[in-house]
Amino acid sequence: MVCMLICPVWAGSDLHYLIIKNMDKLAESLEGCVEEYFSGKEAQKARGYKCVINSKLSEDSLANLAAWEPAHGPFGFRHPWSQYQQVGAAMRSCAYCIEALHSSSHSEIQAPELMKRHLSEACIKLSSKSSGVLKELSACMESMQSSECLSDMVKEMKEAVEEVKSAMKSLPTQCNNEIGLEKDDDNMVMKRQSLMESMPLVTFVSLLMEISVKVEGVVEAVEKLGSLAEFKPSGSKF
Numbered sequence: 679m680v681c682m683l684i685c686p687v688w689a690g691s692d693l694h695y696l697i698i699k700n701m702d703k704l705a706e707s708l709e710g711c712v713e714e715y716f717s718g719k720e721a722q723k724a725r726g727y728k729c730v731i732n733s734k735l736s737e738d739s740l741a742n743l744a745a746w747e748p749a750h751g752p753f754g755f756r757h758p759w760s761q762y763q764q765v766g767a768a769m770r771s772c773a774y775c776i777e778a779l780h781s782s783s784h785s786e787i788q789a790p791e792l793m794k795r796h797l798s799e800a801c802i803k804l805s806s807k808s809s810g811v812l813k814e815l816s817a818c819m820e821s822m823q824s825s826e827c828l829s830d831m832v833k834e835m836k837e838a839v840e841e842v843k844s845a846m847k848s849l850p851t852q853c854n855n856e857i858g859l860e861k862d863d864d865n866m867v868m869k870r871q872s873l874m875e876s877m878p879l880v881t882f883v884s885l886l887m888e889i890s891v892k893v894e895g896v897v898e899a900v901e902k903l904g905s906l907a908e909f910k911p912s913g914s915k916f
Contacts, residue, residue: 686750688744688747688750688751688753689739689740689741689743689744689747690740690743690744690747690750690753690757690759691750691751691753692740693737693740693741693744693759693762694753694762694819696733696736696737696740697737697762697765697766697769697819698816698819698820699729700729700730700733700766700769701769701812701813701815701816701819701896702812702813702816703723703726703727703729703730704726704727704730704769704772704773704776704812705809705810705812705813705816706723706726706809707723707724707725707726707727707730707773707776707780708727708776708779708805708808708809708812708889709721709723709805709806709809710722710723710724710725710726711724711776711779711780711783711805712779712801712802712805712886713802714780714783715783715794715801715882716794716798716801716802724780725780727773727776727777727780728773728777730766730769730770730772730773731770731773731774731777733766734766734770737762737763737766738763741759741760741762741763744757744759745759745760752822757907758903758906758907761899761902761903761906761907762903764899764902764903765896765899765900765903767899768892768895768896768898768899769896771892771895772889772892772893772895772896775885775888775889775892776889778885779882779885779886779889782878782881782882782885783882785878787878788878789876789877789878789879793849793876793879794879796845796848796849797842797845797846797849797879797883799845800838800841800842800844800845801842801882801883801886803838803841804835804838804839804841804842804886804887804890805886807831807834807835807838807890808835808838808889808890808893810831810835811828811831811832811835811893811896811897812893812896814827814828814831815828815896815897815900818900818904818909819900819903822904822907822909822910823909823910823911823912824904824909824910824911824912825912826912828897832894832897835890835893836890838890839887839890842883842886842887843887846880846883849876849879
């Protein structure tokens with residue numbers, strides 16, 4: 679009672695900022711994984727997805743406690759605390775994909791550098807667009823305001839996915855041209871070997887595109903939270 683009256687510690691507030699912090703770590707982790715893969719340099723931020731995966735118990739506990747708290751700060755009576763759990767679940771679904779992406783980037787079998795170079799620009803762009811959406815969602819939650827640019831950012835993310843798909847389609851031709859393969863039978867073994875060598879890269883890129891789908895799931899969960907919690911229009915003053 680003394681704690682609540684003198685220096686209150688609200689579970690709801692803790693939950694709100696835990697989700698925001700994890701959202702930022704998820705965005706940084708995605709960027710870090712892709713940077714590591716194409717640069718070959720370790721990025722510590724790439725492991726941020728682990729915090730998201732390991733936070734379920736904390737989120738559930740805080741949500742249960744928050745349901746019994748009175749209105750406080752920007753959180754009104756019957757604030758939709760349970761929806762934070764749905765946001766957390768959507769983030770974990772994304773985090774598991776990033777975990778697989780991170781594992782793929784550290785596989786013992788790696789694609790040749792010329793193949794990676796062919797796809798690096800499109801993949802880095804996609805990771806930037808996807809992480810940008812996550813950062814915008816984090817900002818929306820922190821301000822408890824809707825975003826004017828979120829729909830455009832999601833559209834740009836989808837366009838980046840199409841660019842990656844286009845780059846993937848031209849991968850065999852591009853690589854064959856770079857290593858000088860002809861169409862005679864003597865080189866068929868080399869072509870098949872080239873295809874096998876590309877599989878780790880195909881796996882990595884497929885996971886990256888799947889992450890963009892998971893990010894859309896996070897968007898839907900946050901938008902529902904915004905609707906239930908009645909987030910204000912962008913630029914509003916409380």
